[in-house]
Every structure is written in C-alpha cells, then in structure tokens.
C-alpha cells in the first residue's frame with residue numbers, strides 16, 4: 324500500500340497562476356516520491372476577503388446560507404486551476420468540491436464542524452493513481468446544503484482528510500517557514516520552532532497566532548495526525564512539526580507570544596445580581612452561534628446590587644451580538660451595553676509554565692513597565708492572556724518576547740505588512 328500524504332496550500336501559495344505552477348511542482352514531487360497525494364487548497368490570494376466585502380456592501384447581516392454559497396466559490400476556482408496545472412505536466416489529477424469529496428458537516432452556516440468524510444470515492448481515485456485536489460473550507464450537509472467551516476477553515480479540511488484517510492502526514496504549506504515564537508513581522512528576531520505540542524499550538528492558535536486554524540489543531544490532536552507547517556517557497560526547509568506534549572522536551576516556561584487583534588469587548592452594565600442572568604446572556608449568544616472567549620463578572624456593588632458582565636467575541640460577530648443583547652435588555656433589567664473593538668488580546672503560552680510560579684507576575688510586571696493598562700485577564704494551565712488597548716499590542720508582544728528570552732540570533736526572513744493596529 325502506498326502511503327498517503329495530505330498537502331494543504333493557503334491563499335498566498337495559490338495567489339496567481341505562476342504560484343499555482345509552483346504548487347503543482349511541489350505536489351508532483353511528492354507523487355514522484357512514490358506517495359499517494361491528496362491536495363487541499365484555499366481560495367486564491369484575498370478572494371475570500373473580497374467576497375465578504377461585497378456581501379457587506381449589500382447587507383449588514385447577510386444570511387448564513389447565502390454567505391456560504393458565495394464564499395465557497397473561491398475554493399472552486401483554485402481546485403480547478405491547480406488540477407489543470409498538474410495535468411499540464413502530464414500527471415493524472417482530478418478536482419473535487421466538498422460535496423463530491425463527501426465532506427459532511429453539521430447543518431450550521433459559516434462555521435460548521437465536519438461530522439464525517441466518506442472516503443470511498445477518494446480511495447478509489449487514489450487507487451487509480453490520480454492526484455486528488457479537494458476544495459478546503461467547504462462542506463455539505465446531509466441535505467446537500469453547502470456550508471463553510473469558518474475563516475481559515477481549509478487547514479481543518481486538510482487535517483480532517485488526513486485523519487479520515489489515515490494519512491502518513493499532513494503538510495500545511497504556507498507563506499511562512501513554520502511556527503514562530505511570535506509574529507516575525509512584529510518581532511524580527513522571533514525564532515522558528517522545530518517542534519511544538521498540539522496543546523501549545525492550540526492555545527497559540529486561539530490566542531491569534533495566524534498560522535493555523537484552531538480546529539485543525541484540535542482535530543490533529545484528537546486523531547494523532549502528524550502535522551507539519553512549512554513554506555511553499557522554501558521547500559527544503561522542514562518547518563515545524565506539531566506533536567503530542569509527551570513526546571517533547573520542555574526547557575523554557577514560555578514557548579510563544581501572540582496577539583489577537585480581531586476581538587471586541589462587550590460590557591453589559593448594571594446587571595441585577597440575581598441567579599440566572601449570565602445563563603440568559605450566554606445561552607442566547609450560543610443559540611445565535613456566537614462564540615465567547617474571555618468572560619469576567621465584576622464583584623456585585625453593595626448599593627445598587629448590580630454587577631457588570633464583560634466578555635470578548637470575534638469582531639465579525641459585533642452586529643449580531645448587539646442585536647441579540649438589545650433584544651435581551653428588558654428581561655435582564657440591565658443598563659447600557661458597551662462595545663469596544665479597539666482592543667487586543669496578548670497571550671503567553673507554554674507547557675513549561677505548569678508548576679512554575681512567577682510566570683504571571685513576570686508578564687504583569689513587563690506590561691506595567693511599559694505603562695500598558697490591563698483590561699481583562701484570563702488563564703489556562705498553559706496560557707495567560709491580557710486584554711489591552713489595540714495600540715499597545717505590538718509593543719507588549721515585543722517586550723514579552725524579550726522577557727521570556729525567546730529571541731533567536733538570526734533575523735527571520737519574512738515579508739508582509741505589520742498587523743493593523
């Protein structure tokens with residue numbers, strides 16, 4: 324039996340036809356190594372952003388179904404073009420959208436989870452020696468409705484396919500050379516990690532390190548998929564391997580620093596201090612499929628007997644959240660609802676912080692020295708996150724990277740704009 328390798332190429336790797344030719348070469352090389360190859364691609368360049376922009380020009384809250392109909396078209400273009408490029412080199416290849424590939428999801432629009440993958444057709448085509456090119460990011464429901472997995476979801480498509488096909492490896496090809504201790508555009512001396520555990524990668528992905536879609540890491544961890552992040556442009560570099568924490572040697576308390584600039588903070592003010600209020604707010608948001616990240620409830624004020632409930636959401640959900648909370652206002656008997664998207668979540672992550680006291684205080688002291696005000700704090704076993712002003716994010720990341728001695732001796736070779744502040 325030939326081994327199966329799943330390769331995933333992101334938008335920048337297929338941004339134009341020259342780049343698509345380059346991808347075809349990488350795919351063919353793997354095929355010539357004697358492996359069966361399944362390729363997953365994202366939409367070309369900024370196609371998805373462009374489609375989202377057009378939708379927003381037409382409607383403040385476009386329906387989820389039509390968003391999925393629209394956004395899934397991006398990947399439809401890249402699979403066909405890549406397949407043509409591979410065929411032009413004399414190799415047998417076939418493209419499949421999610422329906423054809425049998426990627427079934429739950430019946431939820433714009434952030435569906437994959438439920439199962441029917442691998443029969445894929446296996447059959449692999450057995451015939453074909454290279455298979457599958458559209459990332461999209462899925463189909465039992466009823467044949469098109470869904471998408473959430474922005475950046477092609478990584479998850481690739482890992483889910485690797486798990487379902489029992490692939491030897493899942494290589495995520497991207498425009499960076501691997502996973503870094505922090506964003507090298509912010510800190511040029513960021514170090515490339517040779518390996519990182521699923522657990523740390525998961526926290527970093529949730530903390531805003533843009534390299535991998537968080538659910539792809541979850542899926543890899545659950546199914547023990549050997550996952551590698553590597554560059555489409557420097558293919559001799561093996562990038563970063565993501566593996567179980569039990570297989571790793573841990574030396575430093577902190578592995579990486581990340582900033583998430585895509586969140587917004589919501590404060591529901593003056594909520595009467597009686598049972599059931601938080602349940603009302605968060606069950607309504609859950610019904611609307613709005614994910615909540617950090618949550619803080621203030622200590623109840625004695626005089627008014629009310630408290631404030633603050634939490635963060637993805638900025639993309641601001642309008643829906645505002646609408647949902649406004650409808651709840653009367654049943655909650657609360658005060659005003661404040662929304663602030665000029666915030667950033669800065670996090671330090673490391674399996675090495677377990678059982679090592681003083682890491683949180685070192686983080687807070689570093690931010691204090693910079694005069695950065697902390698608005699919210701949340702922690703897990705291997706992560707500490709602070710919510711700060713968006714304009715403070717980059718300098719906080721730089722200082723924390725120094726504080727926890729993550730710098731490398733070499734300047735990372737990365738292009739691209741700084742994340743917006």
Ligand code: ASP
Pocket residue numbers: 333334365366371372397459460473474475476477478
């Ligand atoms: N094209 C989709 C996006 O831009 C999915 C992906 O790139 O992973 O979010």
Ligand code: MG
Pocket residue numbers: 333334365475476477478
């Ligand atoms: Mg992506």
